[in-house]
Amino acid sequence: SGIRLLLDTADQPLQTMILLAINGGLGNTDVGSLGWTSIDLKAGWVDFPRGKTGIERRFPVWPETAEALLEMPIVDGDQLIFRTRSRNPYVWQRDGKSNDEVSKAFSRLLKKIGIARPGLSFYALRHTFQTIGDEAPNRDPLAVSAIMGHIDGSMAGQYRETISDERLMAVVD
Numbered sequence: 001s002g003i004r005l006l007l008d009t010a011d012q013p014l015q016t017m018i019l020l021a022i023n024g025g026l027g028n029t030d031v032g033s034l035g036w037t038s039i040d041l042k043a044g045w046v047d048f049p050r051g052k053t054g055i056e057r058r059f060p061v062w063p064e065t066a067e068a069l070l071e072m073p074i075v076d077g078d079q080l081i082f083r084t085r086s087r088n089p090y091v092w093q094r095d096g097k098s099n100d101e102v103s104k105a106f107s108r109l110l111k112k113i114g115i116a117r118p119g120l121s122f123y124a125l126r127h128t129f130q131t132i133g134d135e136a137p138n139r140d141p142l143a144v145s146a147i148m149g150h151i152d153g154s155m156a157g158q159y160r161e162t163i164s165d166e167r168l169m170a171v172v173d
Contacts, residue, residue, distance in 0.1 A: 032091025
């Protein structure tokens with residue numbers, strides 16, 4: 001499949017970023033700001049609020065995602081999982097300027113494997129997660145939304161306190 005080709009061709013750390021995107025619906029800014037304190041590899045879970053909305057989200061980590069994360073170097077005192085070779089964050093905004101090295105690396109990968117086209121970006125992996133989750137045989141739209149960090153503005157959404165780990169696991173499976 002296309003995802004398998006991306007994973008087989010990508011170098012680290014992009015390979016791990018792709019796994020996180022397809023495993024838990026993370027986008028560019030998400031992987032660029034993901035810290036070690038959000039990941040519990042022993043329990044196999046990521047707890048990471050969506051930066052755009054602050055909505056809490058949680059998802060189980062696939063074994064291959066956990067294995068890839070274990071390959072990431074941990075620098076003393078640094079909470080970010082991913083840093084560029086020059087030790088900068090992969091995605092940043094400051095003083096009216098922004099930079100997204102995740103998008104740039106993904107675009108180079110798409111060109112390398114010959115599937116680059118307008119509109120196809122790293123963020124498409126987040127769309128893929130949503131699409132697959134929505135079409136799963138035992139689909140659970142509320143669990144998909146919880147993993148994605150989407151706001152549920154319904155009355156029930158105002159009262160819902162949690163979605164069980166079992167439901168979240170079923171979506172990721």
